[in-house]
Amino acid sequence: xxxxxxxxxxxxxxxxxxxxxxxxxxxxxxxxxxxxxxxxxxxxxxxxxxxxxxxxxxxxxxxxxxxxxxxxxxxxxxxxxxxxxxxxxxxxxxxxxxxxxxxxxxxxxxxxxxxxxxxxxxxxxxxxxxxxxxxxxxxxxxxxxxxxxxxxxxxxxxxxxxxxxxxxxxxxxxxxxxxxxxxxxxxxxxxxxxxxxxxxxxxxxxxxxxxxxxxxxxxxxxxxxxxxxxxxxxxxxxxxxxxxxxxxxxxxxxxxxxxxxxxxxxxxxxxxxxxxxxxxxxxxxxxxxxx
Numbered sequence: 001x002x003x004x005x006x007x008x009x010x011x012x013x014x015x016x017x018x019x020x021x022x023x024x025x026x027x028x029x030x031x032x033x034x035x036x037x038x039x040x041x042x043x044x045x046x047x048x049x050x051x052x053x054x055x056x057x058x059x060x061x062x063x064x065x066x067x068x069x070x071x072x073x074x075x076x077x078x079x080x081x082x083x084x085x086x087x088x089x090x091x092x093x094x095x096x097x098x099x100x101x102x103x104x105x106x107x108x109x110x111x112x113x114x115x116x117x118x119x120x121x122x123x124x125x126x127x128x129x130x131x132x133x134x135x136x137x138x139x140x141x142x143x144x145x146x147x148x149x150x151x152x153x154x155x156x157x158x159x160x161x162x163x164x165x166x167x168x169x170x171x172x173x174x175x176x177x178x179x180x181x182x183x184x185x186x187x188x189x190x191x192x193x194x195x196x197x198x199x200x201x202x203x204x205x206x207x208x209x210x211x212x213x214x215x216x217x218x219x220x221x222x223x224x225x226x227x228x229x230x231x232x233x234x235x236x237x238x239x240x241x242x243x244x245x246x247x248x249x250x251x252x253x254x255x256x257x258x259x260x261x262x263x264x265x266x267x268x269x270x271x272x273x274x275x276x277x278x279x280x281x282x283x284x285x286x287x288x289x290x291x
Contacts, residue, residue: 047273051265073255078262081255090244095263097239098229101157102267105164106225112165113172113217120173121180122206131177138170143231150235160232167228171220179213180206212286215279222271226264 055075061067062074069077085091116134119126146163153159183205191201233242241260248256 047269051269071254073258078255078258082259082262085256085259091259091263094239094241094244098233098241099267101160101233101240102164102225102229105161105228106168106221108161109165109168109221109225110172110218113169113221114176114214116169117173117176117180117210118206121177121210122202134170134173137166138174142167142170142228146232146235155236160235160237163232164225164228167224168221171224172214172217175213175217175220176210179210182213183209211283215275215283219272219275222275223268226268226271230264
């Protein structure tokens, strides 16, 4: 008996919607563009936009007669006064004196802040002895130390430089110490496995890890040196921008006061910009939102 096997062939028809779409056609489909979350490209001279806008509003309000010339002189009046003071040598001498005071106090505060942060951040003994003392000093208003420092150091230049140094070293210490404390312990273990010496460990691990916090403290210290100088130069001083402004207050010369404030502002903006430029160069290996 012969067995007959019948083979049935079934044809499957694919629906048009399920057919494979050619790659060329698929590429023509509209794509949803992802919205960028980064701030975008850095604008040239962007940090000058705010001051220039403020200057424009000041000039417009003065031209429209909205400001009292006796209280807030026009920008061109302040510029004229500044040129006159610079020409007769008054402003030149005061600027050089202020720069010398701020520079001396800043150098001392910078050195003290870095050394104390390293001693406190790299050793437990240093942290026990230094960190609490610095935070106690931070809790005391620095300008409140002026009467005590006058008794200790006299009323000359020494106490002014000492106060500026204190104003500078505190933010540098705090931010550098915080950066040192935030270094990942796995890097320390890796350095130990690699057999790095103490000096190599500081150079390869500690310094790169502490630099971001150090530059933040440096910017705050630069600004603090100018803020402290404004007050200190009004205490038994015979020269400096603060002395010039104090004398102008006695004679009601608001234009001279504004000249001093503008010079302080320019010094602060330029010094901060220099620190930011150095920071971008030194930390060029980082990819951040500011890059």
